[in-house]
Amino acid sequence: MHSSLRPFFSQAGLRHGARAALPAFPGFIMFSAAFGTAAAQKGLSLAEAMGLSAFVYAGASQMVGLEVWQQVWTPTTILTIMTVTAVVNARMILLGATVQPWLRHEPMARNLLNLFLITEAGWLVGTRYYNEGGRDVGVLLGAALILWIVWQIATIVGFFAGALVPEPKTFGLDFVMPIFFSVMLVPLWKxxxxxxxxxxxxxxxxxxxxxxxxxxxxxxxxxxxxxxxxxxx
Structure with missing residues (x-):
């Protein structure tokens, strides 16, 4: 029997986290598909687009990065894209700090994976679970892993079928992620x-x-x- 106060890790938690992240799928799919489309139109190769989705893995930063993307790189343009990405992603520092009490007893390797994959959606799933008394770190990692996988798949789809993907705003799909964040924040109201x-x-x-x-x-x-x-x- 696990203590309700001591964090632990389980495969059941991984599955729970993956299921809890399902409401974020539509927003993730539309955003990453839109990035794949924009990357293809910008002239990036599939490998370059997938590299950004796999390792930068932050929608706003990836879109901003496309704005300063160059076919021929110089030290100045490299520094520019690094700076822009760092500034836009600076909010992740705060997300990482808030989960420190939960992760401080975790193995270093799992901590690094959790923090590398953290997003606002996964953080909201995990924080809501933690505030309700849950302590299975697998929930945080399960949500993060499934969202990362969805992001990669949708990037590929957007890259190859980008011309056929309709403008999200036409159908109000650009509101999916804000609505998801708002709903997930309700239980955090104190x-x-x-x-x-x-x-x-x-x-x-x-x-x-x-x-x-x-x-x-x-x-x-x-x-x-x-x-x-x-x-x-």
Whole structure:
């Protein structure tokens, strides 16, 4: 019998996490297929597109990376794409920090795999499970693995059938992921005061996006939320 307080790992947890991630599939499929389409139109080879999906594995960063993609690379363009990817993905630092209490007793190899595969959707699945008293780390990894696999498959489909993939906004499919995030956040609600950092982060992101070009609004919102949370606590 596992302690309800001590984290553990099981294959049953892997299966549970994979099932819990099912609602995120439509958004993942549409986003990664759209990336595959854009990559093909940009002139990337299938290997290059799959390399980005497999190792960068972050929709926003992959799309931004395509904007600065060059057929002939120089040290400057390499530095540019590295910087842009790092800035857009900086939010992952916060996700990794929040799961530290859950993963701190895990083997290093499994920790590295969990943190490499973490996404907002997988994090929401795992955090909801953890806050409900669950401690099976397999849930976090199961959700992460199945989402990564779905991302790779949909990238391939988008690459080869991109011209046939309709514009997601035409059917409102661009709202799938925001709706998924919103629904998964509901169980995390613990009152107005703890939710203030969410409000601050959203407001700062919105204002920054309206006033400044680029993708700094993501970092600005994240930092504002962290600062707000520290001040409230």
């Amino acid at each position: 009152g107005a005061r703890p939710a203030l950092p969410w409000l601050v982060a959203g407001a700062v992101s919105f204002v920054t996006h309206a006033l400044l070009p680029g993708y700094g609004y993501i970092v600005a919102g994240a930092l504002a939320g962290v600062i707000a949370g520290m001040l409230i606590e």
